[in-house]
Amino acid sequence: MxxxxxxxxxxxxxxxxxxxxxxxxxxxxxxxxxxxxxxxxxxxxxxxxxxxxxxxxxxxxxxxxMEQISERADDIVENKIPIKEHIEKLWNQLARTAYENKGTLLQLPKPYIVPGGRFIEFFYWDSYFVMLGLQVSGNVEMMKNIVENCSYLIMNYGFVPNASRSYFLSRSQPPYFSLMLDLIYENTNDEKIYSQYFETLEKEYEFWMSGVEDLENGKAVKRVLKTNDGDILNRYYDDENLPRPESYLIDVKDSENSQNSEFYRNVRAACESGWDFSSRWFEDGENIGTIYTLELAQVDVNCLLWHLEKTLAKSAHINRKFDLEEKYQSLSNQRKSNIEKYFWDKESKIYRDFNFIKNKQTQSEHIASLYPLFLKISSKQQAKEIAQTISEKFLYSGGLVTTTKETGQQWDLPNAWAPNQWIGYTAMKNYGFEDLAEQIKYNWSKNVERVYNNTGKLMEKYNAVDVKSIAGGGEYPNQDGFGWTNGVYLKMNN
Structure with missing residues (x-):
């Protein structure tokens, strides 16, 4: 009950x-x-x-x-101290415990870090980027707490919800759990982290692959789809087709401009991606009324699931389950082939999402193209071509933008978000493009430092194009705190 x-x-x-x-x-x-x-x-x-x-x-x-409705920004402003010192103080300020369910807030067994501002619960993919900073701070215990909380949610609910609220129990976020284990391993050099969470990894994988057994070509069930050629890919999804409770009136009003009977589910599916919202999800590239997230197999989630399959193979090997090792290795090999087949655009030298309904790639140019480089799936030639595209189209004086299109949506140009800076920085280093990696780091870090020096705050997102302004767009004001910015800044500038 x-x-x-x-x-x-x-x-x-x-x-x-x-x-x-x-x-x-x-x-x-x-x-x-x-x-x-x-x-x-x-x-x-x-x-x-x-x-x-x-x-x-x-x-x-x-x-x-209405207690603790938001993390008061005024409480955490400390001008005139170095930015790294400020971030170290923020870890305690942003730490929370929830040992029992309280309203819509779900119980978790361990303390955790919240993003800040209006976000005062445990968020899934945010927590990976928070862990990068905790790693630099030497707080391995909190890193392990985050992993344990994710495992608890997976074992109790079948997946990690978008965040630890009951109204998020219909969707997840980009599946970063297996990458979290890699971070723990970097600190401990102990392979037990993989064998310990084998069952958890399998359960999360089952969530993303639910329904795959009965799929027909050209059809999708929940988060898994089969292309016309019979290949398996994944997509973002949500179990409910209702207005989001946390943005109820916004969704109701937006739905009036849409003919789509699954408008709400498409909106929620975009939220599962973490990119709420972006022209990436709009069929006309402009208006949320044309949102078609459910028609797409997305490059980022498929790369993350490739990593999950590889981690399952590794974990199975450590546990001496060699038949399962072979199974997951085979699945990861097939997915790697599918990523190449469906997402790589030879002409424009970028990875794109794939519309499995229309059997063609989408037009949106977006920074999720970096995931195959971030996870070392790309060839050296592809990486070289992507690096050039990133340098020419995505890198501005304040960091990497999310798309090449400006719509007023917060996951579009001109905004720069911490996770994408880390993914871009790591992607370039993975393939030896050190100068470009350093430029990404420098441009974004200087932007973060400028805003901090002017305001005493670290923000949720930044304007990469007009570095004299604060980033905007989206359904709510730019939040400060801010978990993943703190984490990525510390890790990049360690």
Whole structure:
């Protein structure tokens, strides 16, 4: 039996609150903590809502606690101290514990680091980039805590949710768990980390591959699809086709400009990618009403699943399960071949996503093209060609942009995000492009330092093109804190 708050259990009240916009941020209501049982609150709402003097906001504040709705930026501003020293202090500021379910916040067995700002829960792929900084800080215990929390979520829910909230239990985020194990191994040189979590790795893999056995050519089930040629690839997905509770009114309004019966699921699937939102997901390259995430096999998730398959093969070998080692090695070999076949665009010398419905690559040029280099899947020639494309089209004075298209969406030009800087930096170093790697590091780091010197804060994202401004776009203001920026900056400048 679930013992966390489920938005569906008080949907009438929830919907009324979101539509009335009584809070500036739609995430406020979904993160509120009920002071009484949901049944009791629902009964009160039913009895009071039609009274002439009924005040919805007052009712909510009487029945829910708004404690810790956000990480107060003012609490963590310390001007005039060196940026690295500031980041070291932030680790404690951003540390949390959740040993029991509290409202929509899910229980976790170990302490963890939150991103900051409005994001005060455990986020999946953010945590990998946080771990990079913890590695530099020598905090191996917190790194292990993050891995243990991911394992707990996988073993209890079948996957790592987008973040540790009940309203995220219909989707994950880019599967970085196997890469997290690599970071622990770098510190400990102990292969037990792989054998210890073999069952967890298998369970996460099952989540991403669920339904593969019964697939027909040209069809998809959940997160797995089969191309017209009979090859297996993966995509981002969400189990629900409803407005996101944390962005309810935004989704309802956006849906009015879409003819797609699965509009909400397409939006949620884009959220599973972590890129919410980008022209990458829009069929016309401009408008969210044309979002078609579900039609695409994406290069990043397939590269990450290749790494998961390779890690499963390694883990099986350590556990002397040689039949499973052979199985996962074969799967990873086939996926590597499929990545080459479906994502590499010889003409424009970039990796693209693949539209399995229309059996062709998409037009969007985006920084996820670097994943095959980040994970050493590409050939040297491909890497050389990609490096040139990155240098010419993606690298600006403030870092690597996410796409070559400006739409006002936050995962488009001109914004530079910490994870992509690390992926780009590592990708170039992997193939010996040291000068380009150093340029990526220098451009972005100087941007981070400039904003820090001006504001005393580390931000969620940065403007790579106009380095005199703060990044914008998206459904909420630019947040500070900020977990993955702290991690990547420390790791790059170690």
């Amino acid at each position: 679930k013992n966390y708050t489920d938005i569906k259990d008080f949907y009438n009240l929830f919907e009324a609150v979101q539509k009335a916009e009584i809070f500036d941020d739609q995430k406020t209501m979904v993160d509120a903590i009920p002071l009484f049982t949901i049944a009791e609150i629902e009964k009160r709402y039913s009895n009071e809502k039609n009274k002439p003097d009924f005040d919805l906001k007052s009712f909510v504040l009487r029945n829910f606690s």
